[in-house]
Amino acid sequence: MTKANQSIPYQRIFFCFFGYVLLRERVVVGDPRSQTVQVMCGRQLEHNATIFVPNFVATMENISEQMRASGFGVAVSGSGPDINYGLAQCYGDLSLLDCVLCYAEARTILPQCYPYNGGRIYLDGCFMRAENYSFYEEYLGPGDxxxxxxxxxxxxxxxxxxxxxxxxxxxxxxxxxxxxxxxxxxxxxxxxxxxxxxxxxxxxxxxxxxxxxxxxxxxxxxxxxxxxxxxxxxxxxxxxDIDFLNDELGNGSSRGSNEAQKLARTLNNSSLNFKYSTLEKATGSFDDTNKLGQGGFGSVYKVVLY
Missing domain, CATH: 3.30.430.20 (Gnk2 domain, C-X8-C-X2-C motif)
Known part of the structure; x- marks a missing residue:
């Protein structure tokens, strides 16, 4: 099969098409601020990799669903020494789309802490942490x-x-x-x-x-x-001294836009496939100037469909 006739699965183009639809619908889309500020890994090695890894993945999947809905999520998977507690949160000025992009970036980086069983990552737009104990009420620590x-x-x-x-x-x-x-x-x-x-x-x-x-x-x-x-x-x-803040919507927060959530549900319920040639044209041959960032599904591009 030639490249021009290939179809790109829905999951791989979700973010770029979602971004296009949001722009078309005039929903406020700002800067996901997905630049990494710091990664802090724990010092305790995981107990059993065959149990720890599936627990970590399950926790992240659970949080992903919550992040797409509200920009915040907590989850717990497993038990005993291999239990995994997770938390992720976007900062209050990020839109729903920006939040998804920021979290996708954090989720690709935090696993680099393995084989340690805990870690946290601070991005300029969101935060993510995973541990083998409940840390949810902690507010100060030695790494601050x-x-x-x-x-x-x-x-x-x-x-x-x-x-x-x-x-x-x-x-x-x-x-x-x-x-x-x-x-x-x-x-x-x-x-x-x-x-x-x-x-x-x-x-x-x-x-x-x-x-x-x-x-x-x-x-x-x-x-x-x-x-x-x-x-x-x-x-x-x-x-x-630079205005890094995203514009807010009329309700005082740029997250939770009804339009964005409706569009997310629409796309989640759709079976979308695009030919490679269509996406190649829509992204200017995947030009770097149209690259929005790097997420869990790979590179994320802005598209313009005609």
């Missing part, structure tokens, strides 16, 4: 730290605006189910300080605030540099 972007030094006015924005984000997130975004103009300039703060949804309000307050102490140590991230057991925080 700040990662600074040592590229541009800012003036004291930016530093002061950042401190204020971070403080506002901590207060707001504690009263907003663990999520906040803040933009604060730097006086006398055309710059702004942008801040995102997000706790994992398994934490209560007091644990969330405690996590963010500890994260604040670390992240402000990145000043006067223009970028900082706090990677904590129970939360993530970032500040920058």
């Amino acid at each position: 730290k700040a990662v600074c972007g040592n590229t541009t030094r800012k003036k004291s006015t930016f530093a002061e605006s950042t401190r204020q924005a971070v403080s506002q984000a901590v207060t707001s997130a504690s009263n907003n189910q663990g999520y906040a975004r803040v933009q604060l103009t730097v006086p006398g300039t055309n710059e702004s300080a942008y801040v995102l703060a997000n706790c994992w949804k398994t934490l209560n309000a007091s644990s969330c605030r405690a996590c963010l307050e500890n994260a604040t102490a670390s992240i402000l140590g990145c000043l006067p540099w223009s970028e900082g991230r706090a990677l904590y057991t129970g939360c993530f925080m970032r500040y920058s």
Whole structure:
């Protein structure tokens, strides 16, 4: 069979076609921010690979279903020393599509921690963790730290605006189910300080605030540099002089769009096959300029179908 006559299975083109439909339907699609910030692997080796691996895969599959519906998921598979607890969450400004793309990237990377039985990965748009014990209520840990972007030094006015924005984000997130975004103009300039703060949804309000307050102490140590991230057991925080935040929909969150969920269900219930020649044309011969990222099914491309 020639390449031009081949059909590409639905699963392999799900993300690129889904992205095309969302764009056609004018649903807000932003940046999945799937860049890896840090991977932290555990130090305990798995107990029995023939049991551990299927448990891990089952946990990730269970979480995948939840992520496609709400951008958050927890699951437990197995028992005894080979039990696997998992958690994944996208940050509050990601759309449903962006969340799926970010999670797909995280899911391809976290298994690199094997043969250790635990690990976590922080991406700029989502978080994922797996362990052999229930960690859902943990909010501080020995690996907590700040990662600074040592590229541009800012003036004291930016530093002061950042401190204020971070403080506002901590207060707001504690009263907003663990999520906040803040933009604060730097006086006398055309710059702004942008801040995102997000706790994992398994934490209560007091644990969330405690996590963010500890994260604040670390992240402000990145000043006067223009970028900082706090990677904590129970939360993530970032500040920058660049607007990295996605636009929000009218309901105050860019995730959970009814249109996006309806389209996801439609595609899930469809049997879609496209000829290779059609996809080749739609992606400009799979040109890198049309590549959206790398997900669990391989490369993800933007397509334009005529």
